[in-house]
Amino acid sequence: MTDAPSDRITAREFHDTDGVEDWRVLLATAQTLFRTGSFTAGVELVDAIGELAEAADHHPDVDLRYGTVTVRLTSHDVSGLSRRDVELARRISDAARELDLRADPAAVQELEIAVDALVGPTVQPFWRAVLGYDEDANDTSAAPALTDPATHAPAFWFQQMDAPRPQRNRIHVDVTVPHDVAEARVTAAIAAGGHLVSDDRAPAFWVLADAEGNEACVCTWQSRD
Template structure:
C-alpha cells in the first residue's frame, strides 16, 4: 500500500476532512451522546467490513476521528475509502464531518544542538524518535518537533505549532489579531505563519500546503 502525500489527499476533495501530521482528521457534531454512540457503532461495523480501523473519540456532543495506515506510517487509499464511508454514514443520520474546530498541536523546541536534548524528552515522556520528532505511540499526547536554532540569547526556545485546515487560517489569524495578537511573519506562508501574543510569545499556524509529506 502506497503512502499518499498532502497534494494527493487534497485531490480527493474529502469535504469535512483535513490532512494533518499523523493522518486524516475530522469532527462530527452529533447534538447528543446517544446519536454519537449510534454513529460510532455504525463506523465500527464499516471498519470491520473494510478491515481498516480508525481512532475514534466519543464525547458529548461530538465524535472525533483520525484515520491512518499504521503499517506504512501515513495516509493511504484505505483511509480515503474509510473517510468516504464515514461521511456517508454521517449523512444518513443528518450529520456531516467538519474541520472548523479540528486542530493538532505540536510543541517545537528550538535548540542549537537538538540531537543532544531529544533523547531526554523521549525518555521523560515515554515517546519514541520519529525523524526530527518524538511521538507518543498511542497518539494521545502532542508530538515534540525539534528544530535547529542559533546560539544567540535571549530567545523563546519553546513554541507551539498549531496545525489546521488551510481554509481556517484567515479566520484564526483574524481572531488572534482581534484578541490583541500580532502577525510576526507570513514569509513562509502557506506552510506556516508566525504570530505573537501581546507579550511577544510566539506560535506557528501550520498547514499541509507546500509540504511533501507529513507522515
C-alpha cells in the same frame, strides 16, 4: 490487506477526490469532527464506524466526547495516506449522514511543540524521559521527534538554533502524571541529562530543565489543597 506502494496518495490527491468534502488533511492524517449533539448519538456513530472499519480491515483513531466525534485516518504501512483512507472516509461520511449528523472539518487541528536546541541529541533524551514518549520511527534525524505512545498528547520536535539564547526561557511545559509515578519520572529525566531546578513545591510539582535550560514541571494532584 496491504497497500501496494502505488496506493499511497498525496494530500492534494486526497482533496482532489470526490466524496471527501467532510475531511481535511493534517500532517499525515485525514481528519474530521462530527457534531453529534449528545453522547448517545456519538456512540451510535462510533458503532457504525467500528463496523465499517472491521469490514475494511482498516482502523481509524476515534475520539468520542459529549457532543462530538473526531476521526483520524492514516495508513501506517505506507506512512501516510492511501486509497483505503479515501474509501473509508467516504463510508464514514455516508454513515454520519444516515444518522443526520453534521461534519465540521474546520474544527480539527494538530498541535506540535518545538524545542529550540543548539545540540538536539543532548536535550532530546531529557524530553523523551520527562514526557514518557517514544521516538518517531520515521524520523531519521540526529534528534528524532517524540510522540505520545497513547497518541493523545502533542508531538515534540527539536529545532536547530544557530546561536545560544542565554536568557531564561519564557515558556515551559507542565507534565501531569499519576502521583505514584511522578518521582520515577523525575529520576528518569535527571538520568537522561536534565537537572532539578526546584523541588520546593513537591509533590505538587518538581521543576526540571534540560541541558540547555528549557524547563518542564512534573505535576501531580498532591499538596494542592
